[in-house]
Amino acid sequence: MATEVTVPTLGESITEATLGQWLKKPGEAVKADEPIASLETDKVAVEVPSPVAGVMGEQLVAEGDTVAVGAVIARVESGSGAAAAPAAAAAAPAAPSVSEPPASTPVNPAGAGENIELRDEDAAAGPLTLSPSVRRLVLEFGLDPSKIKGSGKDGRLTKDDVLAAAKNAPAASAPAAQSAAPAPSSQSAAPAASAGGGVERREERVRMTRLRQTVARRLKEAQNTAAMLTTFNDVDMTAVMEARSRYKDLFEKKHSIRLGFMGFFVKAAALAARDVPAVNASIEGDEIVYRDYLDVSVAVSAPNGLVVPVIRNAHAMGFAEIEKTIADFGKRAKEGTLTMADMTGGTFTISNGGVFGSLLSTPIINPPQSAVLGMHRIEERPVVRNGQIVARPMMYLALSYDHRLIDGREAVTFLVRMKEALEDPTRLLIDL
CATH class of the missing domain: 2.40.50.100 (RNA polymerase II/Efflux pump adaptor protein, barrel-sandwich hybrid domain)
Structure with a gap:
């Protein structure tokens, strides 16, 4: 039978x-x-x-x-x-x-x-x-x-x-x-x-997988629909790296998860999006939808291609919750057990090309979102501090955005807010 x-x-x-x-x-x-x-x-x-x-x-x-x-x-x-x-x-x-x-x-x-x-x-x-x-x-x-x-x-x-x-x-x-x-x-x-x-x-x-076909179609639609523009800034990662080095053992002992960079960037993005809400908004017809929450799509590498699961209510999460969620997404992406619900409904995307060695890029918006932040590798470069040329661990940040909704001033302000929070992580704790 x-x-x-x-x-x-x-x-x-x-x-x-x-x-x-x-x-x-x-x-x-x-x-x-x-x-x-x-x-x-x-x-x-x-x-x-x-x-x-x-x-x-x-x-x-x-x-x-x-x-x-x-x-x-x-x-x-x-x-x-x-x-x-x-x-x-x-x-x-x-x-x-x-x-x-x-x-x-x-x-x-x-x-x-x-x-x-x-x-x-x-x-x-x-x-x-x-x-x-x-x-x-x-x-x-x-x-x-x-x-x-x-x-x-x-x-x-x-x-x-x-x-x-x-x-x-x-x-x-x-x-x-x-x-x-x-x-x-x-x-x-x-x-x-x-x-x-x-x-x-x-x-x-080799026949394109359905996932790759969808990625190709959506990215081309984004180029055809949005008025995309990218603006850049650089961040001195000294303070973040010192904080990680100082507290990583205590953090892992208490929360059973390593303290990574992504927690800092998600928290900084939430802080900046509060001051520049257009970055977390979207266009629907002839209306603009503003949100008082932040659902961050995080690009994760999987065996079948890049996937973008969503960290829900990232604005209300602590560092440990963010790091645990990202670690779980990475594990499930490799196992192929992410669900449709895990990857729908994001309002803003963070893509970390730095893990693959990227120095600079212009990421593409993931519709219907209006902006995507690109992280890159940390590299020691000469910078001027107090009139002296010194070596600092620097990272380029790239914000690609839909110019139909976000003005250049707002995009620059968003990156400046992130730069301020990352170069002085205390701002993340006292909500400045």
């Missing part, structure tokens, strides 16, 4: 998704509520659980297909994995298969599309299921995915895992990446070309 697996409700106004990845193969045993597939919506990846315990049966849609809410995507058969494996093998022609390479040929990581097969000695562990972005990195660095410990949900590999492995073994990975000759995969690859002095050159076409 088979039980149908349907696409669950994905959130308000979302009627379809893309099947990003099958997490179980036909013939494999599944438990009740165990994830068997991953769906990509406009904002997040949603896992589809098995409604019953049994054996993964027929998969009715392929990875990359668009599916509607309520559509049947697979069937779960009754029984155990061992008993149902022969039946699944007999039905294998219904699903695409990958032929095994000869015993004398090393297994090519790209040969099985997104499912990278292990070598004979690792066969007992079964195949690794990798996302397209992780698979590309594995191929690029010439790494063996079976030797990398995954930090994602259920031990899956993330991009950070692969990058860390590549960093720890640079000498070994570079030659392997050059010598690797990927076989045709589920994505289309251009044939080798000899025009470049006899060196084989390949191209790979």
Whole structure:
């Protein structure tokens, strides 16, 4: 007896998704509520659980297909994995298969599309299921995915895992990446070309994820709709760094969380938004909506791309609450467990490009918000203090804003208020 697996409700106004990845193969045993597939919506990846315990049966849609809410995507058969494996093998022609390479040929990581097969000695562990972005990195660095410990949900590999492995073994990975000759995969690859002095050159076409398509569309809409402008200022981070150094141990001991930079910036943004409310406002039709609260969207790097979960009522939070919320978002982003509710309703965005080494940038507004603050790396630079040239840890701040709503004077004032609060953090405590 088979039980149908349907696409669950994905959130308000979302009627379809893309099947990003099958997490179980036909013939494999599944438990009740165990994830068997991953769906990509406009904002997040949603896992589809098995409604019953049994054996993964027929998969009715392929990875990359668009599916509607309520559509049947697979069937779960009754029984155990061992008993149902022969039946699944007999039905294998219904699903695409990958032929095994000869015993004398090393297994090519790209040969099985997104499912990278292990070598004979690792066969007992079964195949690794990798996302397209992780698979590309594995191929690029010439790494063996079976030797990398995954930090994602259920031990899956993330991009950070692969990058860390590549960093720890640079000498070994570079030659392997050059010598690797990927076989045709589920994505289309251009044939080798000899025009470049006899060196084989390949191209790979990978379908854009639904998340990446949505990001591309929304950012272009922002450029087409808003009258965007960016203004800059720099901040001497000496006082913030001294405060962190002085209190970090006590803070972590009391709150069980590290004291980071983001807490200072969120509190400073709340203080500045109170004095310049237009930065936290938005345009709706021919009206301007002003708010007495601040919901900060914080850009977080995830395996499938950049996501922006929202810190609700950030204006009323303390440093510990802000840091705990951000840490939780980062953990859940890597696990792919952020929900639609986590990423809707922000009124102002803070993006920290400094963690990747960015010195200066012009961030793009996230509609319907009217402004976004860009943080950058801290770098010692010569500045004049009391008539003397001294070295100070400086950071550039960038505020991109919708000039239809926010005037230049207001944008500059907002950054000046932030600069004052960060260079004298006592202002954050006594509300100046």
